[in-house]
Amino acid sequence: MNILEKAHKKHKTWLSICRSFGLDKETAEDITQEMYIKLHEITEKGTDISYGKDELNYYYIFKILYTMFLQ
Numbered sequence: 001m002n003i004l005e006k007a008h009k010k011h012k013t014w015l016s017i018c019r020s021f022g023l024d025k026e027t028a029e030d031i032t033q034e035m036y037i038k039l040h041e042i043t044e045k046g047t048d049i050s051y052g053k054d055e056l057n058y059y060y061i062f063k064i065l066y067t068m069f070l071q
Contacts, residue, residue: 003043004036006056017062021069031068038064 007014014035018028039061042049049057 003039003049003056006050006054007036007039007061010056014061014065017065018069021066023069031065034068035061035064038068 011032014032015025015028018031019025021028023031039049049060051057
């Protein structure tokens with residue numbers, strides 16, 4: 001299972017994080033989709049954001065979402 005598949009399993013979590021920033025549902029969905037694109041770009045460069053065998057680095061993804069929110 002690749003990184004994007006692992007990330008998509010927690011899609012509702014990422015939306016919840018974006019909503020906690022005060023975003024509406026549509027904007028939260030947009031930022032989450034952009035996060036998937038960013039993850040794809042990062043992993044294509046060879047960066048591994050796994051935490052153990054089956055987990056993702058939650059903090060790393062949180063920082064991506066928060067940075068996109070600030071922009």
